[in-house]
Amino acid sequence: MNNQASISVLLDVIRKRDSFVITSHIRPDGDAIGSSLGLMHLLEAMGKRATVVFVDEIPPNFHFLPGVERIERRFRKADAAIFLECDSVSRCSIDRAEFDGAQPMLTINIDHHRTGRDFADYNWIDAEAPAVGAMVYDLVVAAGVTITTSIADCLYAAILTDTGSFNFSGTGASTFAMAERLIQSGTSASDVARAIYSCNPASKVRLLGIALSNLQIDEAVCWSYVTVEEMESVGASVEDCEGVANHLIGITGIEAAVFMREMPDHKQFRLSLRSRGNVDVSKAAAMFGGGGHQSASGCSMDGSLEEVVGLVVGQLHVACRELAKQQTVATPQASTLIA
Numbered sequence: 001m002n003n004q005a006s007i008s009v010l011l012d013v014i015r016k017r018d019s020f021v022i023t024s025h026i027r028p029d030g031d032a033i034g035s036s037l038g039l040m041h042l043l044e045a046m047g048k049r050a051t052v053v054f055v056d057e058i059p060p061n062f063h064f065l066p067g068v069e070r071i072e073r074r075f076r077k078a079d080a081a082i083f084l085e086c087d088s089v090s091r092c093s094i095d096r097a098e099f100d101g102a103q104p105m106l107t108i109n110i111d112h113h114r115t116g117r118d119f120a121d122y123n124w125i126d127a128e129a130p131a132v133g134a135m136v137y138d139l140v141v142a143a144g145v146t147i148t149t150s151i152a153d154c155l156y157a158a159i160l161t162d163t164g165s166f167n168f169s170g171t172g173a174s175t176f177a178m179a180e181r182l183i184q185s186g187t188s189a190s191d192v193a194r195a196i197y198s199c200n201p202a203s204k205v206r207l208l209g210i211a212l213s214n215l216q217i218d219e220a221v222c223w224s225y226v227t228v229e230e231m232e233s234v235g236a237s238v239e240d241c242e243g244v245a246n247h248l249i250g251i252t253g254i255e256a257a258v259f260m261r262e263m264p265d266h267k268q269f270r271l272s273l274r275s276r277g278n279v280d281v282s283k284a285a286a287m288f289g290g291g292g293h294q295s296a297s298g299c300s301m302d303g304s305l306e307e308v309v310g311l312v313v314g315q316l317h318v319a320c321r322e323l324a325k326q327q328t329v330a331t332p333q334a335s336t337l338i339a
C-alpha cells in the first residue's frame with residue numbers, strides 16, 4: 001500500500017472506533033514521546049478517547065510537552081492499540097502481561113524504520129519518513145483536524161529530534177514545510193529547542209566527559225563505552241546516555257561509530273550505532289538482534305567489553321572496508337580521466 005492508501009485505511013479504522021491506547025518503544029526518545037502525544041491530541045480532536053502508556057521514565061527534557069502529565073504506566077483495554085516506532089510488541093514500553101490481559105484488541109503499527117515489521121493487524125511502515133511524528137502529521141492533515149499548539153509542539157519536538165535537528169539525510173523540503181506549518185500553528189522553535197537541548201542535568205554532561213575520554217579510533221571506525229561504575233561515579237541515569245553516540249560520528253574521517261553502555265548485570269551492553277550515511281549500521285545492528293535506520297540503529301549484546309567490541313567493531317570494519325572498495329571503483333583514476 002502507498003502512503004495515501006495507508007492513511008485513508010487507517011483513518012477509516014480510527015473513525016469506526018472510540019477508544020485507543022498508544023505506546024512506543026522502550027527508553028522513549030523525542031520521536032516516541034512527541035508522536036505518541038501528538039497522536040493522542042489528534043484522536044481527541046476527532047472525538048475519541050486516547051491514553052498514552054509508557055512504563056519507562058519520560059526524560060526530563062520532554063516534560064514540557066503538552067499532555068505529558070497524562071501519560072500512564074499501566075496498559076489498559078481499548079478498542080485498538082496503536083504502536084509507534086516499534087518492530088514488535090516486545091520492543092514497546094509496556095508490561096507484556098498487562099497487554100496480553102487486555103486482549104483481544106485491534107492492533108495498529110506505524111513505523112519509519114527500514115527494519116520495521118508487519119506485526120500488527122494494520123501496518124503502515126514508511127522508511128522514507130524522517131520521523132514517525134511526520135507520519136502522524138500526515139494523519140492530522142488527512143483527517144482535516146486543526147493543528148492546535150499542543151499538536152504542533154508535540155510533532156515539532158518529534159521531528160526536530162529524529163532528524164538530528166534537521167541534519168540527517170532523510171530531511172528534505174517536505175520536512176521543512178511541515179516545520180513551517182507547525183510553527184505557523186503556534187509552536188516556538190526556540191522554546192522547544194531550548195527545552196530539549198539546553199536543560200541537561202550536570203550528570204549527563206559529566207557522563208559525556210567520561211564517554212569521550214574512553215574514545216578509541218581505528219581507521220574509519222570509532223567506539224566508546226561507559227561502565228556501570230562510571231555511571232554511578234557521576235550519578236548518571238540511563239537517559240543521560242542518550243545522544244552520546246551522535247558526538248562520536250562527528251569526528252572527521254569516521255564512517256561508523258558505536259557507543260556501549262554496560263548493563264547493571266555486568267553481562268550485557270546496550271549499543272548505539274551511528275554512521276554518516278554511507279555505511280548501513282542497521283545491518284550490523286540486525287546481525288546482533290537489533291535494528292533501526294541506515295545512520296542510527298541499536299541492539300543489545302551479551303559478553304565482556306572486549307568481546308562486544310571485538311564483534312561489533314569487527315563488523316563495522318568489514319562494512320567500512322566494503323565502502324572504501326566501492327568508492328575506489330566509483331572514482332576513476334586520474335589517468336583514466338585524462339585518457
Ligand code: 5GP
Pocket residue numbers: 025085087091115245271272273289290291292293296297298299300
Ligand atoms: P538509539 O541508539 O538512539 O537508542 O537508537 C537509534 C535508532 O535505532 C532508533 O531509531 C531506535 O528506535 C533504533 N533501535 C535502537 N535499539 C534497537 C533495537 O534493539 N531494536 C530495533 N529494532 N531498533 C532499535
